[in-house]
Amino acid sequence: xxxxxxxxxxxxxxxxxxxxxxxxxxxxxxxxxxxxxxxxxxxxxxxxxxxxxxxxxxxxxxxxxxxxxxxxxxxxxxxxxxxxxxxxxxxxxxxxxxxxxxxxxxxxxxxxxxxxxxxxxxxxxxxxxxxxxxxxxxxxxxxxxxxxxxxxxxxxxxxxxxxxxxxxxxxxxxxxxxxxxxxxxxxxxxxxxxxxxxxxxxxxxxxxxxxxxxxxxxxxxxxxxxxxxxxxxxxxxxxxxxxxxxxxxxxxxxxxxxxxxxxxxxxxxxxxxxxxxxxxxxxxxxxxxxxxxxxxxxxxxxxxxxxxxxxxxxxxxxxxxxxxxxxxxxxxxxxxxxxxxxxxxxxxxxxxxxxxxxxxxxxxxxxxxxxxxxxxxxxxxxxxxxxxxxxxxxxxxxxxxxxxxxxxxxxxxxxxxxxxxxxxxx
Numbered sequence: 490x491x492x493x494x495x496x497x498x499x500x501x502x503x504x505x506x507x508x509x510x511x512x513x514x515x516x517x518x519x520x521x522x523x524x525x526x527x528x529x530x531x532x533x534x535x536x537x538x539x540x541x542x543x544x545x546x547x548x549x550x551x552x553x554x555x556x557x558x559x560x561x562x563x564x565x566x567x568x569x570x571x572x573x574x575x576x577x578x579x580x581x582x583x584x585x586x587x588x589x590x591x592x593x594x595x596x597x598x599x600x601x602x603x604x605x606x607x608x609x610x611x612x613x614x615x616x617x618x619x620x621x622x623x624x625x626x627x628x629x630x631x632x633x634x635x636x637x638x639x640x641x642x643x644x645x646x647x648x649x650x651x652x653x654x655x656x657x658x659x660x661x662x663x664x665x666x667x668x669x670x671x672x673x674x675x676x677x678x679x680x681x682x683x684x685x686x687x688x689x690x691x692x693x694x695x696x697x698x699x700x701x702x703x704x705x706x707x708x709x710x711x712x713x714x715x716x717x718x719x720x721x722x723x724x725x726x727x728x729x730x731x732x733x734x735x736x737x738x739x740x741x742x743x744x745x746x747x748x749x750x751x752x753x754x755x756x757x758x759x760x761x762x763x764x765x766x767x768x769x770x771x772x773x774x775x776x777x778x779x780x781x782x783x784x785x786x787x788x789x790x791x792x793x794x795x796x797x798x799x800x801x802x803x804x805x806x807x808x809x810x811x812x813x814x815x816x817x818x819x820x821x822x823x824x825x826x827x828x829x830x831x832x833x834x835x836x837x838x839x840x841x842x843x844x845x846x847x848x849x850x851x852x853x854x855x856x857x858x859x860x861x862x863x864x865x866x867x868x869x870x871x872x873x874x875x876x877x878x879x880x881x882x883x884x885x886x887x888x889x890x891x892x893x894x895x896x897x898x899x900x901x902x903x904x905x906x907x908x909x910x911x912x913x914x915x
Contacts, residue, residue: 556698557589564591571672608633613668619647644672649696725816731809773799794820843878
């Protein structure tokens with residue numbers, strides 16, 4: 490059943506009102522860099538740190554439903570049997586059919602694609618101007634689009650254009666993101682110039698919804714990538730809000746503190762149950778730049794030592810976002826430091842022993858040189874002790890040098906010598 494002019498006018502006024510309401514919500518937001526908030530109607534608004542007007546992004550399922558309704562309205566108002574949207578893919582350089590559509594099944598829509606330099610689709614995309622065609626079979630341009638495979642006889646193709654405006658509502662940038670087709674006017678009629686003008690106006694709303702959907706998907710993908718990156722970190726990471734509640738906590742941090750349920754929104758002292766964390770937060774906020782502390786956590790009846798580095802995080806406008814804490818397991822490093830201290834103490838003692846012997850026997854020999862107190866056998870014995878202690882001292886020094894090389898990651902140099910293998914085999 491065809492719509493009369495009054496029905497079309499009412500439908501357009503409804504679309505205008507919806508667009509005006511959306512623009513009013515966006516206009517109420519101040520540019521604060523990249524941030525998000527939620528309006529009174531539950532629609533999330535994402536803003537970028539660029540100078541363009543903020544873009545309203547509804548939840549994904551709501552935006553999909555809105556786009557589907559818009560496509561249905563286009564088909565109803567234009568009395569078109571088929572509606573197809575084509576989105577430009579930068580990587581392939583193609584215009585590809587995307588859902589939702591009217592009168593075209595999913596399989597055919599998936600194969601509906603054309604180079605951005607070919608056919609009516611490519612012409613409209615490049616020129617940014619609508620095209621009205623009356624004979625799809627006899628038009629060379631539509632043959633390149635393969636629209637005859639969709640049973641197309643006539644149609645309108647209009648560009649999907651996104652405009653960026655300044656504070657005075659002047660257009661400062663225009664981007665074409667794709668095209669939309671209306672095929673086969675019902676009742677055997679043909680599309681006219683009035684249909685083109687109506688289609689252009691409605692296509693602006695479709696372009697805005699698609700751009701919002703794309704932006705929303707990009708935000709979701711970036712967020713998912715960030716979360717996966719945080720989850721894969723071997724170090725524990727935790728973000729604590731200004732109210733001392735956990736805003737983010739990766740898997741390593743949850744394992745450190747033995748958290749089994751979702752910690753988000755819970756007080757940090759309840760989640761961690763480690764007094765040192767609260768003290769570290771206080772120091773980080775007082776310092777303004779950051780703080781560091783060692784935190785001891787008991788895991789599996791064993792104590793683990795974690796080096797906790799905390800730093801304050803702020804939005805671009807200076808508002809406090811919270812404190813991020815990174816936890817690195819330094820238990821083995823601390824054990825190595827203890828071993829080093831023990832080794833140095835032991836080495837110092839071992840070095841002192843031969844030096845004491847060398848000095849004692851050397852002094853004894855020196856005192857008895859003029860008085861012939863000691864016989865040659867005594868002197869030989871004393872000198873033998875000095876030589877042995879010197880060898881012992883050399884071995885200790887070699888051990889210290891080898892330890893230093895091992896710690897520096899250097900391989901030990903082999904000490905080659907000749908020997909009689911037959912003596913070892915006997």
